[in-house]
Amino acid sequence: MRYEEIRKLDEAYYMNTFGARTPVAFSEGKGIHLYTEEGVCYTDFMAGIAVTALGHSHPKFVSRLKEQVGKLLHTSSLYYIENQARLAEKIVKCSAADRVFFANSGAEANEGAIKLAKIYHYKKSNPEKSEIITLVNSFHGRTLATVAATGQEKYQKPYRPLTPGFSHVPLGDFDALTSAVTDNTAAIMLELVQGESGVHPAEIEYIKAIRKLCDDKEILFIVDEVQTGMGRTGKLFAYEHYGIEPDIFTLAKALGGGVPIGAVCAKQFVADAFSPGDHGTTFGGNPLATCAGCAVFDILEEEKLVENSAEVGAYMKEKLSALSTEFPVISEVRGMGLMIGVEFAEPIAKDVQAKLLEKKYLVGAVGTTVLRLVPPLVLSKNDVDEFITVLKECLI
Ligand SMILES: Cc1ncc(COP(=O)(O)O)c(C=O)c1O
Numbered sequence: 252m253r254y255e256e257i258r259k260l261d262e263a264y265y266m267n268t269f270g271a272r273t274p275v276a277f278s279e280g281k282g283i284h285l286y287t288e289e290g291v292c293y294t295d296f297m298a299g300i301a302v303t304a305l306g307h308s309h310p311k312f313v314s315r316l317k318e319q320v321g322k323l324l325h326t327s328s329l330y331y332i333e334n335q336a337r338l339a340e341k342i343v344k345c346s347a348a349d350r351v352f353f354a355n356s357g358a359e360a361n362e363g364a365i366k367l368a369k370i371y372h373y374k375k376s377n378p379e380k381s382e383i384i385t386l387v388n389s390f391h392g393r394t395l396a397t398v399a400a401t402g403q404e405k406y407q408k409p410y411r412p413l414t415p416g417f418s419h420v421p422l423g424d425f426d427a428l429t430s431a432v433t434d435n436t437a438a439i440m441l442e443l444v445q446g447e448s449g450v451h452p453a454e455i456e457y458i459k460a461i462r463k464l465c466d467d468k469e470i471l472f473i474v475d476e477v478q479t480g481m482g483r484t485g486k487l488f489a490y491e492h493y494g495i496e497p498d499i500f501t502l503a504k505a506l507g508g509g510v511p512i513g514a515v516c517a518k519q520f521v522a523d524a525f526s527p528g529d530h531g532t533t534f535g536g537n538p539l540a541t542c543a544g545c546a547v548f549d550i551l552e553e554e555k556l557v558e559n560s561a562e563v564g565a566y567m568k569e570k571l572s573a574l575s576t577e578f579p580v581i582s583e584v585r586g587m588g589l590m591i592g593v594e595f596a597e598p599i600a601k602d603v604q605a606k607l608l609e610k611k612y613l614v615g616a617v618g619t620t621v622l623r624l625v626p627p628l629v630l631s632k633n634d635v636d637e638f639i640t641v642l643k644e645c646l647i
Pocket residue numbers: 300356357358359361390391392393442446447475476477478479503504
């Protein structure tokens with residue numbers, strides 16, 4: 252079906268939550284490229300919002316999924332599921348977590364983490380310890396509790412009254428955080444690199460201080476790794492950059508390589524708070540989604556894609572930073588691994604994004620001043636060089 256027909260169909264039947272989308276529809280993908288029905292090739296520096304870490308249609312990934320689709324899609328967790336158990340093992344073996352629960356998205360994983368933090372204190376006979384502190388400009392999802400957790404008025408306004416018990420403090424302001432802590436604080440929840448608000452990494456000392464604060468006050472530390480996890484920042488999990496371990500962390504996006512899945516990952520002492528019946532899901536961790544997760548883990552390891560994210564990400568950051576001499580409109584280049592934000596001194600982000608689109612590059616724009624780059628982790632230095640050449644043409 253051609254783009255115009257798809258757009259008309261969409262406008263007639265789909266709920267208009269996305270407004271005017273980028274005027275293109277893709278029918279195929281390969282590596283870091285996406286193709287329209289007409290065969291026009293685009294280079295993908297968005298990876299479906301930081302999802303397709305392996306690139307599109309990775310042959311090994313496709314063959315693992317095909318095999319699983321032909322065998323079994325879904326049984327529900329009423330029964331034991333081999334892939335579910337295997338993927339949980341893989342996550343535990345390489346992370347700070349001892350236990351895992353699978354959901355279907357990032358928001359749902361964060362809901363699970365919030366519920367787990369609350370029930371942890373409830374079962375310790377401390378039900379009033381139910382409040383969660385998150386950060387201003389954070390993003391944790393679109394469900395009612397995660398909208399309340401998300402420190403951005405624009406997502407909250409139409410949905411008041413919000414789920415109670417959430418407060419927000421500015422990123423990096425440890426004094427504001429300590430002042431916000433009360434006897435009722437159950438958890439502090441944050442992204443180590445705020446993604447949706449324009450790629451803002453937290454400072455190491457700030458995060459270490461939060462870890463200590465949580466330990467001192469019996470507060471759980473929840474790290475939202477929905478976007479930063481699975482190698483995006485050049486380590487498998489972003490908390491590894493910070494020399495701390497969270498009590499709970501959440502995953503989604505790249506975990507399924509494009510197949511929807513989320514995960515709540517927790518230390519044993521926290522996970523113990525969930526008893527049978529306290530939480531659940533129909534689809535979460537089904538044979539297909541967890542096959543995808545297992546395959547993503549295997550391919551990340553076989554092809555050293557986490558290392559690639561660190562190396563190519565550092566290269567891209569260096570090249571982008573070097574551009575700022577020639578183009579002083581670039582005021583800052585931020586990020587870790589292949590999660591990079593380019594800040595402009597003028598409100599040109601949307602224009603640059605549009606020009607890149609004309610040259611068949613897909614990138615993100617946050618507000619008017621930030622270009623957001625979250626390409627597949629299979630990106631090469633050569634791909635970066637080509638992108639830099641095109642970006643220069645768009646900045647002239
Ligand atoms: C840090 C973070 N948390 C949660 C979410 C929500 O994930 P999902 O859209 O899969 O519900 C996102 C999505 O962008 C995210 O970046």
